[in-house]
Amino acid sequence: MxxxxxxxxxxxxxxxxxxxxxxxxxxxxxxxxxxxxxxxPEREGVIDSLFSALSHPGRRYILTFLLRSEGYVTMSEIVDYVVESTDGGSGPEFRRKVTVKLTHTHLPLLEEEGLLTYNMERQLIQPTDRTKLAAPYLKIALMQCEQLAELSNS
Structure with a gap:
């Protein structure tokens, strides 16, 4: 045996x-x-930091806009996109709030995670090599939002 x-x-x-x-x-x-x-292992921390960065809708809007654009975008373009993509309003006060949140909270966090570069003086935002890492997760989040919208309209 x-x-x-x-x-x-x-x-x-x-x-x-x-x-x-x-x-x-x-x-x-x-x-x-x-x-x-x-x-x-350290490389697995990348996924955790990516999910953390994507946990806020504003940051998802920024990265989605960057991935759809070619090269750099201006702060004004990002603010316009966020304002148009949300139901918060369109007046000057709402635009100011969006701009403040982006410049003081969301852009610095995304830059710290290496998902974009932000030149505050020139008001330019550029994707990095890591920006593309967010693409599959953004697609899933966008599909989920669309499905939830369809469910709420039914």
Whole structure:
């Protein structure tokens, strides 16, 4: 009788572990144990910071506009896009509030995450190599918003 180590529970677990990244193994341990037993590799932090950056609709508007544009955009163009894309109003006071929020909150956060560059003096916003990382998540968010709008209109 031969002993097939590759079918033992320990060996199967090791085979699965060999197929999973450290981050996947940590995620499975988190689900099973409720705690992380080993650090998640630094590259996996990129997804967490991306989700954090995309958690606000204003930042999603900015990145969507950047991805649809070629090259840099002006602050005025971004403000126009955000104002047109929201139901908050269109008067000068609303535009001022949008501008203040963008310049003091959202653009600095997106720049810190490396998702855009912002030249405050020239009022220019440019995409970076990392901006494209947000595209698939933005598509999902936009599809969800459309579906929710359809449901509320039904």
């Amino acid at each position: 031969s002993n097939h180590d590759d079918t033992s529970p320990d060996s199967t677990g090791n085979e699965l572990n060999a197929l999973m990244t450290d981050a996947e193994q940590a995620a499975v341990r988190t689900l099973v144990d409720g705690s992380i037993t080993s650090p998640i």
